[in-house]
Amino acid sequence: SINYDQIKEAASYHPKPQNITYTYGTAGFRMRADLLDSVIFRVGILAVLRSKKLDSKTIGIMITASHNPEQDNGVKLVDPYGEMLEQSWENYATQLANAQTEDELVDVIKQIISSNNIDESKTANIVYARDTRPSGPALVSALVDGLKSLNAKIIDFGIKTTPQLHYVTRCYNVKGTEDDYGEPTEEGYYKKLSTAYRKTVEGKQRLTPINIDAANGVGAPKMRELNQYIGNEYLESILINDDYKTQGKLNYQCGADFVKTGQKLPTGSNIKPGDRAASFDGDADRIVYYYIDEENTFKLLDGDKIAGLAGGFIIDLVKTAGLEGIDVGVVQTAYANGSSTTYLEKVLNVPVSCVPTGVKHLHHEAEKYDIGVYFEANGHGTVLFSKKALKTIRSAEGQTAEQKEAIEKLRALTDLINQTVGDALSDLLLVETILTNRQWSLKQWDQAYTDLPNRLVKVIVENRHIFKTTDAERKLLEPVGLQEQINELVSKYKNGRSFVRPSGTEDVVRVYAEAATREECDELAYKVAGLVY
Ligand code: 16G
Ligand code: ZN
Known part of the structure; x- marks a missing residue:
């Protein structure tokens, strides 16, 4: 003792x-x-x-x-x-x-x-x-x-990457049980993901290379390793910002957070229109995609876009497989772009829940669905398969060739996706699988919906703890009266939406706004920030 x-x-x-x-x-x-x-x-x-x-x-x-x-x-x-x-x-x-x-x-x-x-x-x-x-x-x-x-x-x-540690922790605890999750080793992780990936893209035309910005972090050597297991004939990746040994470079002007926040290319990227690119963050649990269109405009495909892509693909597979009893849902936070929520609800017809920021909230909500897709706009997310879904997918046989193929793909997805936590490597493979199966360019993926212009600003306040939120952080309870002032401002803007929440990681208050045009959105963000200050 x-x-x-x-x-x-x-x-x-x-x-x-x-x-x-x-x-x-x-x-x-x-x-x-x-x-x-x-x-x-x-x-x-x-x-x-x-x-x-x-x-x-x-x-x-x-x-x-x-x-x-x-x-x-x-x-x-x-x-x-x-x-x-x-x-x-x-x-x-x-x-x-x-x-x-x-x-x-x-x-x-x-x-x-x-x-x-x-x-x-x-x-x-x-x-x-x-x-x-x-x-x-x-x-x-x-x-x-x-x-x-x-x-x-x-x-x-x-x-290791953060998601590899999550993976191995689960493996140790369920080894040899009916919930076995794979070998509790780094090699076991690569084998599980790469085998599943090859299955899902087998027979399909390989896409053009994916340019990966690894934030000069641990994702660089790990992606290299994973790609060796997958094989170049299945996935061609080009790593940049892969210098994880030189001091001072980690996350410096690169990585998923830099790209998402700044809405611009990371240092060292020289992609041209038509090229495909993605960024990991420093511990490889987040990913965002992007490309440059013909007018040389930077186009971001963030966590919301990934949720839409993954949700749509999984719903199609479930339908094709004839597994009607399985319900699919998507979980987002207040930061999800309004257009993404509309797309999920109106076009894909999936239930969408909104929860407070932070992986634990999303994860727990996603567990309520048979298949729960959760993503934060910042690129952190994954897909959870309930016990019921796993059992159904594993035991389904399918009558037609089409049904059998859809069932096989769903089965492979349950291995391809790191269900313990958002994982940049696993999420990259998920996106690549879907795009390969659909034979879509990033532009085609992007066409699902157009993001509303949005702005996130930080406001330094004397005491952020006086800000109390409700309704998944979309409304303020305190300071009393502030929410009414925000509502009044928002009502003046077409497609306007704004919320204020205290950060959980920095000593600041965050103000988010979106509206029909860039100008209106920026104006709304700064006016709301002015109320908070
Ligand atoms: C943490 C969260 C992330 C969230 C961010 C928000 C985990 C593992 N990470 O990094 O999901 O987006 O905080 O930060 O939960 P904020 O509260 O400063 O806006
Ligand atoms: Zn991270």
């Missing part, structure tokens, strides 16, 4: 800095790497407690700060099936991180143990990975000190 002197001794090498309050937010802990040593040590402790609580199930820990600048880092916990840490435990993470002294730390640990009836004698199993950030190795050693202070059984999964 637990030796508290051992924990105190180890903790003394990882003291908490004075005058700083940590919060486990939407994306775990994330900040300047030099402030994270004590936090990571304590996250190790929390993971051990979580594993003990869940009967020795393997808990995942990912050290990454995604699209943040290179000097930042972060950490998040992954629950046994590859989901984000259960929300009620986020509070424990925050309490552990903020315990000032070793004695306080031990008190918090004891409280967590007693309020959860944790059996101290249970073995704890942990798997961890990190991205390519230079601060990674030092933080890993702090993590290992935390894990060892509670005698955990540890697996070092090395440098």
Whole structure:
């Protein structure tokens, strides 16, 4: 069982800095790497407690700060099936991180143990990975000190993408059961995805090359590796911003967040009209596509476009396969472009739910459908197949050749898609599969609907916590009266829509607006920002 002197001794090498309050937010802990040593040590402790609580199930820990600048880092916990840490435990993470002294730390640990009836004698199993950030190795050693202070059984999964860590965590926990998810190895991941991909495009004409901006992050070597398993005759990719070894380059003027936010090409891209391109973010859990049209205008195909593409394809397959009992739904956030929602509801005729920002909210909502497609506009998303859907798809036989083929494709999709979390590599293969099957260019895909002009602005306010939202963050409850003022402004614009929400990752308030024209949209965004300020 637990030796508290051992924990105190180890903790003394990882003291908490004075005058700083940590919060486990939407994306775990994330900040300047030099402030994270004590936090990571304590996250190790929390993971051990979580594993003990869940009967020795393997808990995942990912050290990454995604699209943040290179000097930042972060950490998040992954629950046994590859989901984000259960929300009620986020509070424990925050309490552990903020315990000032070793004695306080031990008190918090004891409280967590007693309020959860944790059996101290249970073995704890942990798997961890990190991205390519230079601060990674030092933080890993702090993590290992935390894990060892509670005698955990540890697996070092090395440098990986965030979704690979989610994948392997699930694999460990369901191995040999009816929910088996594949080999708990990096190779198992590549084999699963590549085999499925080859199946879905077999016999179809290969598309022109896909230019991939890997944000100079971990996605670069991993995409290279994956492509070797797939084979060039099935997928031709050209990597740029693949220098993950030179310091200072990670996410710098490149990557999915840069492209989505700036609505422009990443540094180093010289694509021409007709070329196909995509960007990953720094830990390869987001992807956006883009191209340049004949007038040399930059055209973005973001997460909303991917949801439309994937939703449409899956609905067609389900229909063709004759699996009427399976319902398909799409989950979005308030940031979804209004045109995308209209397209999903009116053209594809699928139910659409809107939830607050953050993967955990989307993921849980998507679980309510037999097949739930979820994407944030920023390019993070995936597709979930319920147990019922999996069972139906696996056992269906089909009468006609057409039905059989659709069933085979659906089966392959259940392997191709990383169902634990949004995954840039897996999502790239999903999009490539659909475009190959449809023989569509990016322009043809883009023609499904036209995005309404939109603008996102940050407003620095004295205290963002006074902003309270409701209705999936689309309306403000507080400050009282502000929503009415926003409504009045919005009503003056054709196709106008705007909302205000406090950020979960930065000390700012975000204002989103869309309207019929660029000018009106910008005007609306700045006027609403003016109300907030
Ligand atoms: C986090 C979320 C992401 C969300 C973003 C919003 C996860 C794993 N990540 O990065 O989904 O889009 O926060 O940030 O949930 P904001 O609250 O600062 O706008
Ligand atoms: Zn990311």
